[in-house]
Amino acid sequence: MPAKxxxxxxxxxxxxxxxxLDLVARTVVDGVTTGLHRSPHFGFSQEFAEYRxxxxxxxxxxxxxxxxxxxDRMYIKRFQGETNTAINLLLDTSASMDFGAPVTKLEQxxxxxxxxxxxxxxxxxxxxxxxxxESVRTFQxxxxxxxxxxxxxxxxxxxxxxxxxxxxxxLQSLRASxxxxxxxVVVSDLYANSDExxxxxxxxxxxxxxxxxxxxxxxxxxxxxxxxISAFQDLETEESVIVDPQFLKTSYRSRFxxxxxxxxxxxxxxxADYTRVLTSEPLDAALQSYMSFxxxxxx
Amino acid sequence: xxxxxxxxxxxxxxxxxxxxxxxxSDQQPPVLLFPSNQFLDATTPPVSRKRTLRYRALLALRVLxxxxxxxxxxxxxxxxxxxxxxxQQHHMIVLDRSLSMRAxxxxxxxxxxxRGLIDEVGGGSAELLxxxxxxxxxxxxxxxGAGESGVSLGAALxxxxxxxxxxxxxxxxxxxxxxxxxxxxxxxxxxxxxxxxSALPAQLNALYAPNVAEFELLPVEGDxxxxxxxxxxxxxxxxxxxxxxxxxxxxxxxxxxSSEPVTRTVQVESSAGIIEQRSVTLTPGxxxxxxxxxxxxxxxxxxxxxxxxxxxDSLAEDNLHTLPIVEPQATAIVLLNGPDTQNSxxxxxxxxxxxxxxxxxxxxxxxNAAQVPSDTAHLVTGRDVSAAVExxxxxxxxxxxxxxxxxTGSDSVNVSTRLEGVGVGAMDDAHPLALGxxxxxxxxxxxxxxxxxxxxxxxxxxxxxxxxxxxERDTNRGRLLILNDPLDGLASNLxxxxxxxxxMQSLIRYFDASTSLxxxxxxxxxxxxxxxxxxxDSTGESLVSIADRGQPASIELSEPGIYxxxxxxxxxxxxxxxxxxxADLSTLDDETTTQWQARYSDDADEATTADQAATSITSGIDxxxxxxxxxxxxxxxxxxxxxxxxxxxxxxxxFANRRLDVRRDGS
Numbered sequence: 001m002p003a004k005x006x007x008x009x010x011x012x013x014x015x016x017x018x019x020x021l022d023l024v025a026r027t028v029v030d031g032v033t034t035g036l037h038r039s040p041h042f043g044f045s046q047e048f049a050e051y052r053x054x055x056x057x058x059x060x061x062x063x064x065x066x067x068x069x070x071x072d073r074m075y076i077k078r079f080q081g082e083t084n085t086a087i088n089l090l091l092d093t094s095a096s097m098d099f100g101a102p103v104t105k106l107e108q109x110x111x112x113x114x115x116x117x118x119x120x121x122x123x124x125x126x127x128x129x130x131x132x133x134e135s136v137r138t139f140q141x142x143x144x145x146x147x148x149x150x151x152x153x154x155x156x157x158x159x160x161x162x163x164x165x166x167x168x169x170x171l172q173s174l175r176a177s178x179x180x181x182x183x184x185v186v187v188s189d190l191y192a193n194s195d196e197x198x199x200x201x202x203x204x205x206x207x208x209x210x211x212x213x214x215x216x217x218x219x220x221x222x223x224x225x226x227x228x229i230s231a232f233q234d235l236e237t238e239e240s241v242i243v244d245p246q247f248l249k250t251s252y253r254s255r256f257x258x259x260x261x262x263x264x265x266x267x268x269x270x271x272a273d274y275t276r277v278l279t280s281e282p283l284d285a286a287l288q289s290y291m292s293f294x295x296x297x298x299x
Numbered sequence: 300x301x302x303x304x305x306x307x308x309x310x311x312x313x314x315x316x317x318x319x320x321x322x323x324s325d326q327q328p329p330v331l332l333f334p335s336n337q338f339l340d341a342t343t344p345p346v347s348r349k350r351t352l353r354y355r356a357l358l359a360l361r362v363l364x365x366x367x368x369x370x371x372x373x374x375x376x377x378x379x380x381x382x383x384x385x386x387q388q389h390h391m392i393v394l395d396r397s398l399s400m401r402a403x404x405x406x407x408x409x410x411x412x413x414r415g416l417i418d419e420v421g422g423g424s425a426e427l428l429x430x431x432x433x434x435x436x437x438x439x440x441x442x443x444g445a446g447e448s449g450v451s452l453g454a455a456l457x458x459x460x461x462x463x464x465x466x467x468x469x470x471x472x473x474x475x476x477x478x479x480x481x482x483x484x485x486x487x488x489x490x491x492x493x494x495x496x497s498a499l500p501a502q503l504n505a506l507y508a509p510n511v512a513e514f515e516l517l518p519v520e521g522d523x524x525x526x527x528x529x530x531x532x533x534x535x536x537x538x539x540x541x542x543x544x545x546x547x548x549x550x551x552x553x554x555x556x557s558s559e560p561v562t563r564t565v566q567v568e569s570s571a572g573i574i575e576q577r578s579v580t581l582t583p584g585x586x587x588x589x590x591x592x593x594x595x596x597x598x599x600x601x602x603x604x605x606x607x608x609x610x611x612d613s614l615a616e617d618n619l620h621t622l623p624i625v626e627p628q629a630t631a632i633v634l635l636n637g638p639d640t641q642n643s644x645x646x647x648x649x650x651x652x653x654x655x656x657x658x659x660x661x662x663x664x665x666x667n668a669a670q671v672p673s674d675t676a677h678l679v680t681g682r683d684v685s686a687a688v689e690x691x692x693x694x695x696x697x698x699x700x701x702x703x704x705x706x707t708g709s710d711s712v713n714v715s716t717r718l719e720g721v722g723v724g725a726m727d728d729a730h731p732l733a734l735g736x737x738x739x740x741x742x743x744x745x746x747x748x749x750x751x752x753x754x755x756x757x758x759x760x761x762x763x764x765x766x767x768x769x770x771e772r773d774t775n776r777g778r779l780l781i782l783n784d785p786l787d788g789l790a791s792n793l794x795x796x797x798x799x800x801x802x803m804q805s806l807i808r809y810f811d812a813s814t815s816l817x818x819x820x821x822x823x824x825x826x827x828x829x830x831x832x833x834x835x836d837s838t839g840e841s842l843v844s845i846a847d848r849g850q851p852a853s854i855e856l857s858e859p860g861i862y863x864x865x866x867x868x869x870x871x872x873x874x875x876x877x878x879x880x881x882a883d884l885s886t887l888d889d890e891t892t893t894q895w896q897a898r899y900s901d902d903a904d905e906a907t908t909a910d911q912a913a914t915s916i917t918s919g920i921d922x923x924x925x926x927x928x929x930x931x932x933x934x935x936x937x938x939x940x941x942x943x944x945x946x947x948x949x950x951x952x953x954f955a956n957r958r959l960d961v962r963r964d965g966s
Contacts, residue, residue, distance in 0.1 A: 234334075239336060241336045241339045
């Protein structure tokens with residue numbers, strides 16, 4: 001079963017052992033696309049890209065009948081996608097992302113971002129990448145040049161956890177740099193106010209950007225398992241709070257669930273696609289969600 | 300329950316330590332990293348109930364372990380039984396039968412008390428003992444059966460009589476301690492004695508018998524309180540007249556300690572009648588000595604004088620002495636002309652030196668040592684000692700006799716060394732010959748014969764250049780001395796010096812000490828007898844059986860009087876006399892008696908402390924150890940505390956380790 005094989009390979013702990021992000025991204029994306037009977041990634045533009053031998057099930061509208069007349073063989077014409085579509089990947093590298101098991105949220109986010117970058121370049125879209133925490137640490141403008149993917153992967157390879165999170169400020173500073181309409185992918189643990197997130201995404205949505213939000217979470221932060229009274233030290237502020245385990249079982253879980261729900265509501269209000277990504281789960285679900293999102297948007 | 304070392308209870312202060320540690324531990328919860336504290340509320344107070352309870356269990360284990368450890372060091376003990384009944388005890392009725400108990404009224408009172416005790420004990424476990432210097436078990440219910448105890452003890456009491464030996468409370472108590480240790484039941488000792496002060500040991504700690512559970516002193520006082528002890532000795536230097544030395548000691552017993560002088564008359568008589576009387580005024584506690592001089596010795600064989608006190612006193616046994624006339628006799632020594640021809644100079648030198656001051660009488664004999672008469676005790680002969688000593692000499696010495704060999708091994712004279720010679724070098728000052736007291740000034744050794752020392756040889760005298768002069772060879776019984784000098788006046792000038800006479804006389808004293816019998820012996824001490832000797836008491840009865848005569852033996856003379864020792868060397872009288880200190884009837888003061896008995900009472904600690912303050916003799920002894928050791932009435936609890944502490948420490952370790960495991964898992 002190819003799909004199952006792909007799922008097994010895409011487990012986060014397996015990806016962590018693959019070594020380079022290029023290999024990680026290739027493995028992830030190939031695993032996802034192998035299971036699809038029909039590739040939705042070609043043929044959205046009128047610009048010829050390549051010929052491919054006809055396979056049973058291919059759409060007959062794309063058969064090049066002229067070639068069939070000359071060579072008595074059926075070839076499918078493939079067209080270049082929207083090459084002017086700019087896809088900006090925004091990666092949250094705040095200190096809170098350095099948490100989780102078997103891989104940290106940041107590692108999972110990097111795998112996801114690399115996979116998205118790989119897909120982007122595979123579709124010949126312009127690839128832009130921004131790394132932010134309290135502010136934008138690095139920004140690679142969208143580019144369709146062949147070296148855009150290696151540069152992005154190199155940037156991701158060298159990404160380390162930073163300080164606090166300030167999504168509003170980061171997106172505001174990026175707004176000026178992202179002028180072209182395109183796709184904006186935010187990968188973050190979203191430790192922010194829902195209103196703040198709404199305020200950050202709304203201007204971008206109004207500017208015509210399609211927005212996809214990947215919410216990175218770890219099981220331990222959803223349902224902490226501490227059984228004794230413990231001092232919880234904030235990774236971003238380094239402040240400690242002594243917490244009763246009974247509180248973690250009751251109030252905390254409800255508060256956190258409400259927070260996730262508010263984030264999802266904020267995304268829905270601006271038309272953004274919201275996908276929850278757990279560090280313990282394979283990336284298939286997240287990438288499938290991304291593919292379907294792009295299919296819905298016709299890109 | 301009581302504590303042996305209550306100061307260790309200060310260790311309870313250490314219980315605060317685990318409490319502080321547990322408090323400190325509660326204030327330091329484990330730190331967990333978390334993405335954001337945005338949704339967390341701090342708990343108040345920051346201690347969870349469950350955690351505190353678990354820590355308190357560990358704290359309780361630790362506190363209990365420490366507390367028991369402190370208690371263990373304090374060594375608690377409990378009384379095994381509050382008051383043991385008479386049937387739960389073994390009773391030792393100990394009767395003093397020393398000489399002082401012969402004083403008027405004492406023995407009868409002691410017997411009455413012992414009989415009363417036997418009736419009181421009834422059918423219980425008991426035994427009757429008597430003591431002077433030694434303890435003798437007279438009767439015991441262990442041997443006769445509990446039902447017949449009264450009869451057997453009473454019968455033994457009818458037979459026992461006071462002796463003449465002195466008493467010693469120290470040796471008695473130590474012996475009773477060993478006997479008590481062998482008994483199964485707790486032992487109660489009833490000591491019936493006249494509480495004589497002279498029987499008190501020098502070390503008062505010897506009075507304490509830790510294996511004796513209870514101890515009771517039953518003093519007897521008697522009637523008369525005054526005793527005068529007579530000591531007399533006769534000596535003659537000319538076989539015609541004698542001199543009798545007399546000393547008198549008066550003592551008072553009991554509460555009457557007045558020093559009022561008393562007058563006593565000493566009378567000397569012989570077979571011819573009363574010779575002389577003398578009245579003496581005595582002060583109790585002081586010795587008065589005088590002598591009767593120029594007493595004509597009666598013309599009879601074995602003449603004797605009888606010295607007595609005319610006035611009666613408490614102890615009649617020390618008021619009369621029968622004194623044989625002792626004349627100093629020259630020691631018989633055989634000078635043997637052995638196989639090696641002896642020079643005439645040596646004979647002259649040796650004979651002259653030995654017979655100086657009539658100390659010895661030399662008899663010249665020719666032949667070897669095997670031909671010497673069997674009654675010969677001392678032998679002087681010249682032999683070549685560069686080789687092994689001849690067998691006849693060794694056999695002679697092995698009979699218990701003594702020999703002096705002078706070396707005739709070489710008669711060559713080295714002219715070069717003769718001119719100067721060497722003086723006396725190293726000598727053994729500690730040897731009974733007392734060589735250090737001899738003046739060796741002018742003694743020079745020119746050319747001594749060669750002599751090899753063998754294993755066991757003791758070098759007594761050497762020349763300044765290290766040559767052996769006088770050596771004592773190791774033998775089984777007798778004494779064998781080797782003088783490495785031919786005594787010819789050429790090898791050395793020793794025979795010509797006054798030091799030679801002194802050396803020979805010292806030699807005679809040394810030889811005599813091993814073979815002669817003492818003139819008198821104190822009752823209670825043992826008399827060493829030579830081989831094949833017999834001793835006959837004043838009634839003519841032999842005291843040594845035939846079976847015991849083949850080997851050297853010692854005998855304890857139990858009654859005063861004149862004994863005759865018959866041996867191969869003749870007949871010699873030995874006088875058995877009373878111990879003068881035993882005739883001193885002074886009794887212990889009340890304080891000493893109280894302290895003695897207080898060691899066995901419940902407040903032994905306080906009593907022994909008072910004892911230590913009063914007497915410096917006991918100051919080096921830890922009274923706590925004394926009171927704790929082996930007391931059958933006290934039972935130490937540490938046997939139960941120790942495993943309990945071990946169990947608690949094990950539980951604490953297991954519990955603490957389990958806690959650590961939980962923490963390591965992050966729970």
